[in-house]
Amino acid sequence: MSEKKAKKQSLFTRLLVENPVFGLYLGICSALAITTNINNAIGMGIAVTIVLTLSNILVSSIRNLTPADIHIPVYIVIIATLVTIVGMVIQAYTPSLYSALGAFIDLIVVNCIILGRAEAFASMNPIGPSILDGLTMGCSYTMSILAMSFFRQILGTGMLSLSNPFTNAEIFSIRLIPEGFELPFFKEQFGAFITFACLAAAVSAFKANVEKKEKSAEL
Amino acid sequence: MNLFTLFISAMLINNIILSKFIGMCPFMGVSTSMDSAVGMGLAVIFVVFCASVLSYGLYYAILAPLHLEYMKLICFILVIAAFVQFVELFIKKNSPSLYKSLGIYLPLITTNCAVLYVALDNITQEYTLLETIVNSIGVPAGFMLMLCIFSTIRERLRGNDVPEAFQGNPIAFIIAAIMALAFSSLAGLV
Numbered sequence: 001m002s003e004k005k006a007k008k009q010s011l012f013t014r015l016l017v018e019n020p021v022f023g024l025y026l027g028i029c030s031a032l033a034i035t036t037n038i039n040n041a042i043g044m045g046i047a048v049t050i051v052l053t054l055s056n057i058l059v060s061s062i063r064n065l066t067p068a069d070i071h072i073p074v075y076i077v078i079i080a081t082l083v084t085i086v087g088m089v090i091q092a093y094t095p096s097l098y099s100a101l102g103a104f105i106d107l108i109v110v111n112c113i114i115l116g117r118a119e120a121f122a123s124m125n126p127i128g129p130s131i132l133d134g135l136t137m138g139c140s141y142t143m144s145i146l147a148m149s150f151f152r153q154i155l156g157t158g159m160l161s162l163s164n165p166f167t168n169a170e171i172f173s174i175r176l177i178p179e180g181f182e183l184p185f186f187k188e189q190f191g192a193f194i195t196f197a198c199l200a201a202a203v204s205a206f207k208a209n210v211e212k213k214e215k216s217a218e219l
Numbered sequence: 220m221n222l223f224t225l226f227i228s229a230m231l232i233n234n235i236i237l238s239k240f241i242g243m244c245p246f247m248g249v250s251t252s253m254d255s256a257v258g259m260g261l262a263v264i265f266v267v268f269c270a271s272v273l274s275y276g277l278y279y280a281i282l283a284p285l286h287l288e289y290m291k292l293i294c295f296i297l298v299i300a301a302f303v304q305f306v307e308l309f310i311k312k313n314s315p316s317l318y319k320s321l322g323i324y325l326p327l328i329t330t331n332c333a334v335l336y337v338a339l340d341n342i343t344q345e346y347t348l349l350e351t352i353v354n355s356i357g358v359p360a361g362f363m364l365m366l367c368i369f370s371t372i373r374e375r376l377r378g379n380d381v382p383e384a385f386q387g388n389p390i391a392f393i394i395a396a397i398m399a400l401a402f403s404s405l406a407g408l409v
Contacts, residue, residue, distance in 0.1 A: 032240040193396030205384035
């Protein structure tokens with residue numbers, strides 16, 4: 001997409017059209033696995049955003065020193081170190097979140113979004129834009145998994161609730177679907193795939209609509 | 220645990236794609252034709268097996284005696300990245316025809332969560348060496364099986380009249396949902 005066009009679109013449109021999860025299908029493993037409630041999604045989203053921003057800063061600051069032949073192992077070690085640190089912090093301060101996310105904290109290392117941004121953006125740009133890119137991509141990822149978990153939690157349990165991960169105290173909890181009418185399969189694998197398919201289809205329909213409008217504006 | 224039971228449960232019952240959502244990215248990307256599905260599947264079996272056994276040795280021979288367990292993530296990912304690079308160079312030099320058919324999948328494998336997941340899982344579950352070997356063949360075999368089944372379904376799908384918004388990946392996720400439903404009935408088998 002050309003610069004001029006990108007400027008014309010609003011931030012909301014760009015977040016949807018260039019969405020890493022529903023638009024480019026990156027980082028879908030965690031988007032499917034941990035989105036059973038919004039607590040997990042917020043925790044995972046913040047963890048990924050932190051790792052992504054820090055790795056963008058580090059990769060961009062050593063971009064002139066990295067030999068081209070081994071750049072992927074170098075980036076992967078940087079990301080793995082950051083993930084180990086973030087994992088330890090999560091384990092120390094929010095043990096309930098640590099046990100809920102399980103192996104998926106370690107698997108942030110192989111989240112394609114992070115290596116993808118390091119390779120496609122941070123390795124060629126100065127630190128400032130890389131930080132901005134990390135934050136935008138992280139927010140976009142967080143929004144996507146938040147949307148997934150929002151639908152899955154409401155349809156699967158009938159409740160929408162949020163609790164403080166530091167103390168496990170409940171912040172709020174509302175019942176939206178009366179008891180006995182919820183659809184428990186939305187908590188299972190089947191529901192994860194269905195929710196993802198519907199949201200991805202919605203994003204692709206939105207994208208087609210935007211492109212159609214642009215075309216008619218050009219004519 | 221009985222080794223045969225472990226193999227069946229790693230391959231079918233706890234299939235990494237449908238029950239744990241691991242390895243989704245290559246699953247969606249490569250499952251468009253049978254040929255690439257078989258190529259990718261074989262490459263993954265080979266890399267997962269060797270990388271898991273190497274990481275297993277590294278963990279129990281070096282990291283555990285030195286109490287460096289917290290370094291396992293960094294060490295394992297290095298082993299995987301280095302191993303994939305090594306395999307790529309080896310195949311390129313010794314069998315150019317195999318390299319031509321497998322080459323494009325090899326760099327993809329470094330970022331395949333399945334490899335890292337199996338290496339870490341063998342340690343978390345405290346498997347013995349024999350169980351590690353069985354698990355590291357069973358899990359990627361399940362991955363390959365899914366990839367092959369899925370690629371044939373997607374080939375059939377190409378001629379179908381799918382609603383515009385669902386074309387491409389969204390309809391593939393709907394199919395994955397139905398397959399997950401079918402596979403979930405295997406859950407009580409072991």
